[in-house]
Amino acid sequence: MWPFSTIKNKIVSLTRTTVKMELEGESITFLSAKALVEMFDMRLARIETEALTRIDDLEQQVESLKRELERKHED
Numbered sequence: 001m002w003p004f005s006t007i008k009n010k011i012v013s014l015t016r017t018t019v020k021m022e023l024e025g026e027s028i029t030f031l032s033a034k035a036l037v038e039m040f041d042m043r044l045a046r047i048e049t050e051a052l053t054r055i056d057d058l059e060q061q062v063e064s065l066k067r068e069l070e071r072k073h074e075d
Contacts, residue, residue, distance in 0.1 A: 004048060004051055004052075008044050008048065011040070011044060012040070012041075012044070015036070015037060015040045016037065019033040019036055019037055
């Protein structure tokens with residue numbers, strides 16, 4: 001599985017490419033393009049935070065299960 005930073009960089013690159021094409025085709029204004037990029041950046045940051053929080057939760061559950069398993073083996 002790719003690291004999150006790789007996925008994030010690919011999405012950012014795709015977004016910038018799309019916005020650049022839209023600007024060159026004059027389909028959107030510069031301010032609209034800037035707002036679009038900022039919105040994607042905020043969403044990516046939120047997704048990254050949620051993913052890291054979920055990973056931390058899963059790591060805690062794994063550690064808890066390991067301790068429980070060790071206690072059962074001691075008995």
